[in-house]
Amino acid sequence: KAGVTQTPRYLIKTRGQQVTLSCSPISGHRSVSWYQQTPGQGLQFLFEYFSETQRNKGNFPGRFSGRQFSNSRSEMNVSTLELGDSALYLCASSLTGQGYGYTFGSGTRLTVV
Amino acid sequence: GESVGLHLPTLSVQEGDNSIINCAYSNSASDYFIWYKQESGKGPQFIIDIRSNMDKRQGQRVTVLLNKTVKHLSLQIAATQPGDSAVYFCSYGDSGYSTLTFGKGTMLLVSP
Numbered sequence: 001k002a003g004v005t006q007t008p009r010y011l012i013k014t015r016g017q018q019v020t021l022s023c024s025p026i027s028g029h030r031s032v033s034w035y036q037q038t039p040g041q042g043l044q045f046l047f048e049y050f051s052e053t054q055r056n057k058g059n060f061p062g063r064f065s066g067r068q069f070s071n072s073r074s075e076m077n078v079s080t081l082e083l084g085d086s087a088l089y090l091c092a093s094s095l096t097g098q099g100y101g102y103t104f105g106s107g108t109r110l111t112v113v
Numbered sequence: 114g115e116s117v118g119l120h121l122p123t124l125s126v127q128e129g130d131n132s133i134i135n136c137a138y139s140n141s142a143s144d145y146f147i148w149y150k151q152e153s154g155k156g157p158q159f160i161i162d163i164r165s166n167m168d169k170r171q172g173q174r175v176t177v178l179l180n181k182t183v184k185h186l187s188l189q190i191a192a193t194q195p196g197d198s199a200v201y202f203c204s205y206g207d208s209g210y211s212t213l214t215f216g217k218g219t220m221l222l223v224s225p
């Protein structure tokens with residue numbers, strides 16, 4: 001079966017711009033979680049969506065937002081980009097949203113210049 | 114907030130050796146633990162997990178040990194192969210929530 005698909009794979013943006021990343025979960029998975037990965041902070045939880053509802057949110061500023069569509073595909077948006085937002089953004093899908101059911105995508109590498 | 118504490122060391126081993134990767138965590142409320150492997154350019158890949166009611170679990174060439182008394186988790190890889198070279202992350206979660214907390218990772222380098 002197809003895995004978790006994240007698009008685009010690479011992105012370069014300028015400070016102050018906004019960006020939208022996409023994640024298509026495994027068919028049948030209703031939960032999508034987003035993580036930010038940086039060398040300094042490791043993997044940090046952004047938010048989790050289940051059946052179009054945000055169930056949990058990590059400790060990130062309001063510039064980070066997301067949504068989930070009825071087909072379970074999810075998008076995350078970062079507005080007013082800062083240099084520190086440069087990171088690998090990973091999404092993980094699961095059937096119920098339990099962390100032990102995660103399947104990760106390959107991520108979107110965002111570079112802010 | 115509480116987090117899984119893991120240095121970011123590099124463990125270099127020879128092919129065929131056994132490897133042990135350690136992880137210290139701080140939150141005793143977690144009830145499951147997962148080890149992930151991340152190769153360059155890819156997302157984390159599930160290796161093995163263990164519930165808090167167990168202290169050892171074995172998979173194919175991998176064993177996870179959990180010591181709740183000292184809040185310590187380890188991953189043992191038997192007969193390490195060059196294909197095992199990657200960054201390994203420990204993580205923990207609470208089955209009542211949908212988030213995982215990750216350690217910062219250990220780079221495993223296996224030389225032929």
